[in-house]
Amino acid sequence: MELLLFNVLNGLLLGVFYALMAMGLSLILGLNRIINFAHGGFLALAGYLAYTLLPYVGFFGALIVAPLLTAVLGVLVERFLIRRLYGRDPLFSLLLTFGLVLVIEDMIRTIWGAQGLPLQTPAILQSALSQTYFFITGYRVLILAIAVLFSIGLLLFLRYTKVGLRILAGASDLDTIAALGVNIYQLRAVSFAAGIFLAGIAGVLAAGWQGLTPQMGDALIMPSFVAIIVGGVGSLLGSLLGGLLIGVASGVTSAFYPQASQLVIYLIMALVLAIRPRGLLGKKGVFE
Numbered sequence: 001m002e003l004l005l006f007n008v009l010n011g012l013l014l015g016v017f018y019a020l021m022a023m024g025l026s027l028i029l030g031l032n033r034i035i036n037f038a039h040g041g042f043l044a045l046a047g048y049l050a051y052t053l054l055p056y057v058g059f060f061g062a063l064i065v066a067p068l069l070t071a072v073l074g075v076l077v078e079r080f081l082i083r084r085l086y087g088r089d090p091l092f093s094l095l096l097t098f099g100l101v102l103v104i105e106d107m108i109r110t111i112w113g114a115q116g117l118p119l120q121t122p123a124i125l126q127s128a129l130s131q132t133y134f135f136i137t138g139y140r141v142l143i144l145a146i147a148v149l150f151s152i153g154l155l156l157f158l159r160y161t162k163v164g165l166r167i168l169a170g171a172s173d174l175d176t177i178a179a180l181g182v183n184i185y186q187l188r189a190v191s192f193a194a195g196i197f198l199a200g201i202a203g204v205l206a207a208g209w210q211g212l213t214p215q216m217g218d219a220l221i222m223p224s225f226v227a228i229i230v231g232g233v234g235s236l237l238g239s240l241l242g243g244l245l246i247g248v249a250s251g252v253t254s255a256f257y258p259q260a261s262q263l264v265i266y267l268i269m270a271l272v273l274a275i276r277p278r279g280l281l282g283k284k285g286v287f288e
Helices: 002-032 039-080 090-112 138-160 162-172 174-179 184-210 218-231 236-256 263-275
Strands: none
Touching: 002 039, 002 138, 002 162, 002 184, 002 218, 002 236, 039 090, 039 184, 039 218, 138 162, 138 184, 138 236, 162 174, 162 184, 174 184, 218 236, 218 263, 236 263
16 A cells, blocks of 8 residues: 555656646647747756756745746747747747757756756755655655645636736637737747746756756656647646646556556547547547
8 A cells, every 4th residue: 555655646746747847838839839849958957957046045946046047048939939930830840849959958968967966955855744654755745735836826827817818818819819909929928938937847846856867858748748638738727637647647557567657648648539539628629
């Protein structure tokens, strides 16, 4: 039972990272119409920025400042690279972001080196909260709490703010809100920055749990796209649900048959697409 709970918790934590990544990807895909393969690179960059900032602002300061700096870089990327591709074949943006992640990873190797680095977390968070369930540490609980906080915050932002409502409206009909006088370029910049910020939060949290490597985002990017498909393209809540679902499924599978822990993610995607092509919470007409 303890082994099962250990793997379920690990799967839930992975699901949190998949969900944060998937929500950011879904936000960018919905309004910007961009398949952002560089999302994992931004995740890794935020983790390394947090490593550099840690001695000056502490862990919790780095947890906020590093994703914000990464989001600013995302705005610059959107302004000078991505914006030129709006309205063109999606293949161009896919190739651009795929090349961009290679550039980011090489930049990380140049600045911080190719070897893995540890991100020191507060000592008070490293101790177990239970003598029986030693794997339940303060840091793991913190990861879950922060993920819940930022997920709810994003949903409330989109639902109850003028900018958020415009982003949702633009994802449904960008031409109409442009005709109403909304600056869609600023809106797309905000959407892109918000998506990168979520990736940055995931990057710092993941670095504190598993350490830093230049390729740390590569293992998360494909499951994050799977989470979008499982949850439903166009649904942020679906992306959250899809990420948690495939993460827990992978963790449970690891307890019984570790070799299939990644395979089960794609089996779930195939099963959902076979039964409900739009995804669990996706809008009708996206894939059917």
